[in-house]
Amino acid sequence: MTKDDIIQPENLVIKKPELMNDTVMHYCPGCSHGVVHKLIAEIIEEMELSEKTIGICPVGCAVFAYRYLDIDWQEAAHGRAPAVATACKRLWKDRLVFTYQGDGDLACIGACETIHALNRGEKITIIFINNAIYGMTGGQMAPTTLLGMKTSTCPYGRVPELHGYPLNITDLATHLEGTAYVSRQSVHNVAAIRKAKSAIKKAFENSMNGIGSNLVEIVSTCSTGWKKTPVEANEWMEKNMFEFYQLGDLKDIKQ
Amino acid sequence: MENNRECFLMKGNEAIAHAAVRCGCDGYFGYPITPQSEVLETLSQLKPWETTGMVVLQAESEVAAINMLYGGGASGKRVMTSSSSPGVALMQEGISYMAAVEIPAVIVNVQRGGPGLGTIQPGQADYLQATVGGGNGDYNTIVLAPASVQDMADYVDIAFQLAFKYRNPTFILSDGVIGQMMEQVYLPPFKPRRTEEEIGTECPWAANGYHLTQRKPNIFSSLEMDPKTMEQRNTRLQQKYALMSKNEQRATTFLCDDAEYLYVAFGSVSRCAEEAVVVLRNRGHKVGLLRPISLWPFPKDCLNKILPTVKEILVCEMNAGQMINDVKLSINCQRPVYHYGRTGGVVPTPDELIEAMIALIKQ
Numbered sequence: 380m381t382k383d384d385i386i387q388p389e390n391l392v393i394k395k396p397e398l399m400n401d402t403v404m405h406y407c408p409g410c411s412h413g414v415v416h417k418l419i420a421e422i423i424e425e426m427e428l429s430e431k432t433i434g435i436c437p438v439g440c441a442v443f444a445y446r447y448l449d450i451d452w453q454e455a456a457h458g459r460a461p462a463v464a465t466a467c468k469r470l471w472k473d474r475l476v477f478t479y480q481g482d483g484d485l486a487c488i489g490a491c492e493t494i495h496a497l498n499r500g501e502k503i504t505i506i507f508i509n510n511a512i513y514g515m516t517g518g519q520m521a522p523t524t525l526l527g528m529k530t531s532t533c534p535y536g537r538v539p540e541l542h543g544y545p546l547n548i549t550d551l552a553t554h555l556e557g558t559a560y561v562s563r564q565s566v567h568n569v570a571a572i573r574k575a576k577s578a579i580k581k582a583f584e585n586s587m588n589g590i591g592s593n594l595v596e597i598v599s600t601c602s603t604g605w606k607k608t609p610v611e612a613n614e615w616m617e618k619n620m621f622e623f624y625q626l627g628d629l630k631d632i633k634q
Numbered sequence: 635m636e637n638n639r640e641c642f643l644m645k646g647n648e649a650i651a652h653a654a655v656r657c658g659c660d661g662y663f664g665y666p667i668t669p670q671s672e673v674l675e676t677l678s679q680l681k682p683w684e685t686t687g688m689v690v691l692q693a694e695s696e697v698a699a700i701n702m703l704y705g706g707g708a709s710g711k712r713v714m715t716s717s718s719s720p721g722v723a724l725m726q727e728g729i730s731y732m733a734a735v736e737i738p739a740v741i742v743n744v745q746r747g748g749p750g751l752g753t754i755q756p757g758q759a760d761y762l763q764a765t766v767g768g769g770n771g772d773y774n775t776i777v778l779a780p781a782s783v784q785d786m787a788d789y790v791d792i793a794f795q796l797a798f799k800y801r802n803p804t805f806i807l808s809d810g811v812i813g814q815m816m817e818q819v820y821l822p823p824f825k826p827r828r829t830e831e832e833i834g835t836e837c838p839w840a841a842n843g844y845h846l847t848q849r850k851p852n853i854f855s856s857l858e859m860d861p862k863t864m865e866q867r868n869t870r871l872q873q874k875y876a877l878m879s880k881n882e883q884r885a886t887t888f889l890c891d892d893a894e895y896l897y898v899a900f901g902s903v904s905r906c907a908e909e910a911v912v913v914l915r916n917r918g919h920k921v922g923l924l925r926p927i928s929l930w931p932f933p934k935d936c937l938n939k940i941l942p943t944v945k946e947i948l949v950c951e952m953n954a955g956q957m958i959n960d961v962k963l964s965i966n967c968q969r970p971v972y973h974y975g976r977t978g979g980v981v982p983t984p985d986e987l988i989e990a991m992i993a994l995i996k997q
Contacts, residue, residue, distance in 0.1 A: 430846045433709060436855070445853045451841035453708045454855035455701065456731050462698040463705035469689045470661050470711045471842055492701070495694035 396420035409609025411599035439481035458489020461496035500557030504582040510601035518604035553630040559591025561630040639820035649787040651676035657791035660711035661689035663702035669810040670744035696721040700728030707737035710840030716742035730769025734856035738797035744813035747979035755979025756810030759953035765930040777929040783817035811902035885933035893922025909984040934964030
């Protein structure tokens with residue numbers, strides 16, 4: 380049996396979504412971003428929304444997200460993606476408008492825009508990648524950095540007296556009247572990826588049906604920033620991150 | 635009725651709001667700040683979302699408002715905001731981003747005196763901020779300076795046309811006098827908002843998903859890792875600015891044909907200067923007024939055209955001396971150029987301008 384014999388449509392078990400192009404990703408080995416990108420591409424394709432989607436990129440590791448998914452993108456200034464998305468969705472009511480933001484972008488510099496867009500009940504989806512560190516700039520402390528966790532700007536570990544407490548902005552979002560669906564997921568194993576996909580899909584469906592604002596946090600790894608191998612990073616995340624950032628649907632007004 | 639236009643008595647800020655609805659604006663995003671809050675208030679009263687479908691949203695900050703313009707403009711819609719000096723200072727980041735990726739939008743600055751919180755009284759001290767970019771990086775925005783409530787009504791549509799013609803943010807640089815005073819105004823006729831197909835045709839560059847399967851994705855990003863590519867992008871922007879600079883100079887002149895002494899003033903101060911010219915002409919002095927309408931590009935061609943008869947120039951502004959630099963540069967310092975300015979919210983009277991000019995003539 381030759382390779383060509385094997386590559387037949389009936390033998391296909393998995394394929395890359397059409398919206399995902401062949402550009403080599405800049406993400407580090409073990410990073411969660413690539414998986415989430417793929418999920419988004421799959422869902423947009425399944426929902427047949429490629430001509431109806433506006434994606435808003437952050438400043439941070441996902442600053443180049445627009446290189447990998449062949450949809451229309453707007454690269455927002457640091458933290459401002461929810462404001463950019465607000466206008467897009469209000470001006471194009473039948474579009475899927477989503478932002479894709481990291482913890483520094485969403486929970487720190489853009490905390491104001493995030494909370495107000497969610498609280499206004501903008502019919503958008505915010506995908507929130509939380510790896511508890513500033514990856515792009517080289518591993519500095521993030522608003523979500525856990526107590527005791529070491530980063531380049533808290534090299535002896537995060538302590539409340541010096542650095543304040545980690546901000547659980549997703550829990551905060553559940554208390555906002557404008558949010559319809561708030562979920563926290565991860566993509567560190569197959570089961571988690573499946574759950575994350577269904578959460579993002581539910582958020583996108585809500586956005587298209589004009590139901591509230593939707594926030595899906597993906598608790599993620601940053602093996603480079605955490606100075607661990609990809610496998611160690613996954614283990615560390617399960618052991619440490621999930622305790623503070625507990626997985627699951629935190630709010631669903633439809634239930 | 636003048637040319638079938640309806641006549642009203644209203645504030646400049648109200649005229650801006652009415653004109654926005656009438657000229658087919660798709661969205662207004664703003665944050666309250668004195669002395670321009672009537673723009674958002676008037677729009678909220680007019681409820682254009684029930685008539686033209688225009689979106690009106692009170693943003694959580696000026697920072698959010700300008701980034702809403704980024705999103706709306708990049709998706710091909712006609713979007714605008716208004717604010718006053720401290721608020722516009724906050725918007726500078728967003729304006730730089732918009733200029734970098736060539737997003738059209740209209741920004742109204744009803745200036746107040748500064749710096750800092752300053753005062754809620756009128757000022758013109760944001761001239762430099764508006765005309766030399768204002769945010770980070772090399773960029774320019776067209777800046778139109780209204781001098782009447784009528785101008786406020788008329789410039790909205792002109793600003794939108796320029797913004798889309800050059801794909802560039804465009805400023806209406808007003809001041810607290812023009813924003814707050816009431817005058818007779820003819821409002822423009824209603825123009826329908828563009829349909830999705832019309833936006834698709836006019837703005838094939840827009841990121842809105844329209845006909846994506848038949849084209850490459852439209853991506854707005856000012857980030858570029860390769861310096862040479864970034865420089866090429868900047869060079870292309872500079873070429874566009876050169877074109878704008880050549881084509882879009884606007885000014886009006888008043889009794890300049892034989893003027894030996896010239897006022898140069900914009901916005902509300904040009905109204906005082908106009909009265910000063912009339913008084914001084916009646917006293918036998920050959921005085922004229924150049925009122926730049928476009929502050930960027932500065933109307934240097936117009937200034938140089940009237941320059942031959944001019945002996946001396948008096949630049950009058952509600953700031954400590956900002957436009958005076960453009961006047962000197964435009965004429966390459968071929969004439970003595972003097973400045974009369976009031977700051978901090980103090981509006982000069984025509985008498986002050988007359989006195990300042992008499993002092994110059996008697997020198």
